[in-house]
Amino acid sequence: MGRDQIKFIENNIAKDRLNVLVMHHHLIPVPDTGLEAAIAEDAGDVLKMLSKVNPELVLSGHRHRPWSWKLNDINFFFSGAISTIRLRGFFENSYNVIQIENGKISPQLKIVGGDFIDFNKLTRNQQ
Ligand SMILES: [Fe+2]
Numbered sequence: 001m002g003r004d005q006i007k008f009i010e011n012n013i014a015k016d017r018l019n020v021l022v023m024h025h026h027l028i029p030v031p032d033t034g035l036e037a038a039i040a041e042d043a044g045d046v047l048k049m050l051s052k053v054n055p056e057l058v059l060s061g062h063r064h065r066p067w068s069w070k071l072n073d074i075n076f077f078f079s080g081a082i083s084t085i086r087l088r089g090f091f092e093n094s095y096n097v098i099q100i101e102n103g104k105i106s107p108q109l110k111i112v113g114g115d116f117i118d119f120n121k122l123t124r125n126q127q
Pocket residue numbers: 024061062063
């Protein structure tokens with residue numbers, strides 16, 4: 001990410017609004033995806049800054065494996081893949097639907113042409 005972008009994010013988090021950071025690559029390893037070689041190189045520095053400014057959501061992709069982690073009260077959601085056959089760990093094409101209402105965050109995974117799955121079921125009661 002680099003120092004300049006880390007500082008940019010830190011300076012642009014608004015205290016009076018909901019903050020969502022969207023990035024292609026990820027800051028925390030995603031399970032079932034094999035060797036980790038694509039995580040942001042300075043993930044530790046980014047996570048340290050995020051823990052200071054506390055955005056509500058951090059969204060990322062790249063791994064083609066839907067997942068979520070909560071770290072230092074920050075919700076991290078990782079998307080699956082909507083159309084490719086290169087899937088890992090969860091073998092359906094999918095996308096994330098995250099509803100936010102009155103500060104309450106309700107994340108669901110939507111299988112393309114199929115059901116909604118609660119993220120808590122996806123990550124806590126693995127099939
Ligand atoms: Fe990618």
